[in-house]
Amino acid sequence: MPAVAEAVRETFHQETLDALVDDARARSLFATTFVVVDLETTGGSPDGGGITEIGAVKVRGGEELGEFATLVNPGERIPPYITVLTGITEAMVLPAPRIDSVLPSFLEFAKDAVLVAHNAPYDMGFLKAACAAHGYTWPKPLVLDTAALARRVLTRDEVPNHKLATLARWLGNARQPCHRALDDARATVDVLHALIGRLGGHRVHSLGDALEFVKAISPAQRKKRHLAENLPNTPGVYVFRDSRERPLYVGTSSAIATRVRSYFTASEKRARINTEMLAAAERVEAIECAHSLEAEVRELRLIAAHKPPYNRRSKFPERIVWLKLTTEAYPRLSIVNKLADDAAAYLGPFGSRRLAELAAAGVHEVLPLRQCTQRLSTRRTVAACALAELGRCPAPCEHRITPEEYTAAAAEPFRAATGGNPGEVVRRLLARMRSLSEARRYEEAAAMRGRLVAFLKASVRMQRLASLTSLREVVAARPAATGGWELAVIRHGRLAAAGTSPPRVHPRPTLDALLATAETVQAGPGPVPCASPEETERVLAWLERPETRLVQVDAGWASPVDGAGRWRELLTTAEAASGHITHLGD
Structure with missing residues (x-):
């Protein structure tokens, strides 16, 4: 306890110095x-x-x-x-x-x-x-x-x-x-x-x-520094707009005025920002938010809606792809950009097509799913490809296997993985990695490890998202830095309302007002039916902070006992591994 008390005193002292x-x-x-x-x-x-x-x-x-x-x-x-x-x-x-x-x-x-x-x-x-x-x-x-x-x-x-x-x-x-x-x-x-x-x-x-003026800044920074004037120093979102009111850049900060001022100082090192973007900017719009979570969510939604040219591409939702098991008689894997309201099994989201292809390669390595893209009929046959001759495909194109046998051997293990239990696929990949390592085929084993990481990371991510998005409503609160409570109403993984209750006042009236005015959110298909994966992950991160308290949940918030979460330690080990993979276990 003395060490904790000393740490608290040091933190308070540093915060006091920063404020001064x-x-x-x-x-x-x-x-x-x-x-x-x-x-x-x-x-x-x-x-x-x-x-x-x-x-x-x-x-x-x-x-x-x-x-x-x-x-x-x-x-x-x-x-x-x-x-x-x-x-x-x-x-x-x-x-x-x-x-x-x-x-x-x-x-x-x-x-x-x-x-x-x-x-x-x-x-x-x-x-x-x-x-x-x-x-x-x-x-x-x-x-x-x-x-x-x-x-x-x-x-x-x-x-x-x-x-x-x-x-x-x-x-x-x-x-x-x-x-x-x-x-x-x-x-x-x-x-x-x-x-x-x-x-x-x-x-x-x-x-x-004056301290910033003495530093080296670009002419555009010096000319446009007045754009940082008269902005609120509160949590929220700021939008740089050009002369036609088009968003150039969207950002978020716990103190808008302080953050925007930094764009006009020597600390701004991004060349496209401190030359091109600032030269085109004519005003900065400030959108005040109740707390940091609302600011982060608003930023994501604005970027998705307006696609500002100077924001990082990784924040754009169209970069997200899914691995889909089709609903044909002989299902196959397909990379798609959107979830459909159908009976297909989906794995994801993946941050890029390359990661989805890597996970698909891992699945194809251990499950006899066909890799051809043609539509197959149960009535007529077509010539088999080279994979059938190599024993890598059961040749449903020639009807060497019935749809029922094919589904049991190839499709069901993948469906089980997307339903919450990726164990069968993971165990087969581990066995394949061990055999390659024992044969001293280390480069191939390392490639297999990369496929395992891509598959398992997507499984863990999807299960975490689905555990929250399946809930109709979650209400949570956490202490605000200035007193009072930060409040959030989450419906199917989407932030439906946000607010802050005043210090030394019971938060219930504020919460009741939020619930009465919160956005109506209807359930939809897939693990992220009502918001982008990034938004739901920001909400999850906020909910999982130790100081956050759950006020009410309309149903049990849980993950399957045999789900992807039990493989997190393996995932961490696999991501950190470099060359030798024989220590990875079940």
């Missing part, structure tokens, strides 16, 4: 407290030099609130060229305190402030290295680099370079740098204020905007 960081980023530049720092050192990197002087100035709203300055004994010789550059001699630093004595005072001075430095990686590198060397925790402050900011605000046509001395002269600062820490920090303060004065023209007003 988000609050700081949203703060206006005028209301932000900056500590502008400059260091003098004995070398060019923390590995080859120490700190000889720290100078810092605390400012907020254009007003200087305090200064921090001290020489530091680096504990090593100062190179002559450093003395010439800075004027700091060994005699000057000899009586000065060591860095381990200075750090606590400096960290306290800079507490809760944004650190600013010219060429900040240099100064931050020395400070972090000093903290690490002497056992102090680096507070991970937000850092603004005036050199990087100047490169974004000022062009080469305005200034020849972005050195501190050049900027101070060009801006007409009264305070000029002279390679002493406090004087350089004061000069950096003037440069910071001058640069902030020019940020308004770039629509940069908050600290978060």
